[in-house]
Amino acid sequence: MSSANPHAWSEHARAVLARAGRQRGGARERVIELLARQPCALSAVEIEDELRARGEATGRASIYRVLDLLVEHGLAERVTVGQGQARFETVDPTGEHHHHLICERCGRLVAFDDPGLERAIDRVGQRLGMRVERHDVLLRGACERCE
Amino acid sequence: MSSANPHAWSEHARAVLARAGRQRGGARERVIELLARQPCALSAVEIEDELRARGEATGRASIYRVLDLLVEHGLAERVTVGQGQARFETVDPTGEHHHHLICERCGRLVAFDDPGLERAIDRVGQRLGMRVERHDVLLRGACERCE
DNA sequence: ATAGGAACGAGAATCAGTCTCATATTGTGG
DNA sequence: CCACAATATGAGACTGATTCTCGTTCCTAT
Ligand SMILES: [Mn+2]
Ligand SMILES: [Mn+2]
Ligand SMILES: [Zn+2]
Ligand SMILES: [Zn+2]
Numbered sequence: 001m002s003s004a005n006p007h008a009w010s011e012h013a014r015a016v017l018a019r020a021g022r023q024r025g026g027a028r029e030r031v032i033e034l035l036a037r038q039p040c041a042l043s044a045v046e047i048e049d050e051l052r053a054r055g056e057a058t059g060r061a062s063i064y065r066v067l068d069l070l071v072e073h074g075l076a077e078r079v080t081v082g083q084g085q086a087r088f089e090t091v092d093p094t095g096e097h098h099h100h101l102i103c104e105r106c107g108r109l110v111a112f113d114d115p116g117l118e119r120a121i122d123r124v125g126q127r128l129g130m131r132v133e134r135h136d137v138l139l140r141g142a143c144e145r146c147e
Numbered sequence: 148m149s150s151a152n153p154h155a156w157s158e159h160a161r162a163v164l165a166r167a168g169r170q171r172g173g174a175r176e177r178v179i180e181l182l183a184r185q186p187c188a189l190s191a192v193e194i195e196d197e198l199r200a201r202g203e204a205t206g207r208a209s210i211y212r213v214l215d216l217l218v219e220h221g222l223a224e225r226v227t228v229g230q231g232q233a234r235f236e237t238v239d240p241t242g243e244h245h246h247h248l249i250c251e252r253c254g255r256l257v258a259f260d261d262p263g264l265e266r267a268i269d270r271v272g273q274r275l276g277m278r279v280e281r282h283d284v285l286l287r288g289a290c291e292r293c294e
Numbered sequence: 295a296t297a298g299g300a301a302c303g304a305g306a307a308t309c310a311g312t313c314t315c316a317t318a319t320t321g322t323g324g
Numbered sequence: 325c326c327a328c329a330a331t332a333t334g335a336g337a338c339t340g341a342t343t344c345t346c347g348t349t350c351c352t353a354t
Contacts (some may be wrong), residue, residue, distance in 0.1 A: 023320050025332045045310070057336035059248060064311065080227050085310055112275055120267035125286065130248060130257055133288040139272065141280040170351050172301045192341070204302035211342065232341055
C-alpha cells in the first residue's frame, strides 16, 4: 500500500521547507528523521520520549512546532484514532494515502485504500459546493480474526 | 436531514438503560433531554454551560459519566472534530445518521448525509471481508462563507 | 420505611497541548 | 571571516478538557 522510502520522504520534507524559506534547525531535523522511519502514526508525547531515550532530548514546544509545520505544508497528517492524543504520520508526496479500520475487539488497526470511497468523497464536496481539502475516514468493527 | 423525533430517542435511551439495570437519576435525565433536542453534536463543556444557564446546573463528573454511558450503549457517539474537546450526539436507533465537514478557517461545523458515500463504505467492508459496525467520516476544508 | 447499591457533585489532579521569552543557530551581505 | 537580522529552540509556566476522589444524596427492591 503506501509508506514509500523513508529517505525519500525526509528529503522531500526538507526540500519543501527550504523552498518555503525556513532555516534549518536541530529539533526539526530530529523530528523529521524519527517520523521518516515510522511504520505507523506516533503521538507528540511518544516522539518526545523516544528522542529523549535516544539521548536527543528535544523541547516539547519545538516538537509541536515541527509537527504543526509539517501538517501545514501537507508533509504529515494528524490521525485521530481514539479520543486521547493526536498522532502524526508522514504523508506520501504522491498524494497516495490510506485509511484505517480499527477492530473494536482486539484493537488491531488495519489500513486500506479504496478508489470508490475517494470518488464518493469528491462527489460529496462538489454536491455541497465546499472545498474539501482533506478527509478522515475511520471504520470501526471486527477484523477477520475476531469476526 | 437526520434527527428524527427527540422524544423517541430519549424514550429509547431510557429503555435501553433500564433494561441494562441502571437506576434513574437527575443528572442523567437532564443530559438525555438536552441531547435529545440537539440537531448536532455538543461538547461536554457546552452541555455543562447550557444546563447551568437553564438553572439545571449539573456536576461535570456526572455529565462525563452519562456521556460515557450513552456511548457504551450505542445511544450516542463521540465525534472528534479537532484536537480540543470531544463532541457528542445522539445515535438514531434506525441507523440514520450524518457526517460533518469542518471549516478550518472559521471552525464552523456543517452536517451532511450522502447515500453514495454510505454505499461506498459498505462496499469497502465487503471487499475487505470485515464487519464494519460504524464509521467516522470528517471532511476538512472551507465552508461557503470562508471560501 | 429501610438498607444497600447507584448516582451525584465539588473540587483536586492529570495531562496533552500552548505560550512566553530569553538564548542559540543559521544564512546573508559585506 | 564577521556582523546582523531572521529564525529556531527550550525551560517551564499556563490552559483547558477530562478524569479522579470521596463524602453525600437518591432509587428501589424488600
Ligand atoms: Mn481518502
Ligand atoms: Mn455514514
Ligand atoms: Zn480484531
Ligand atoms: Zn468557515
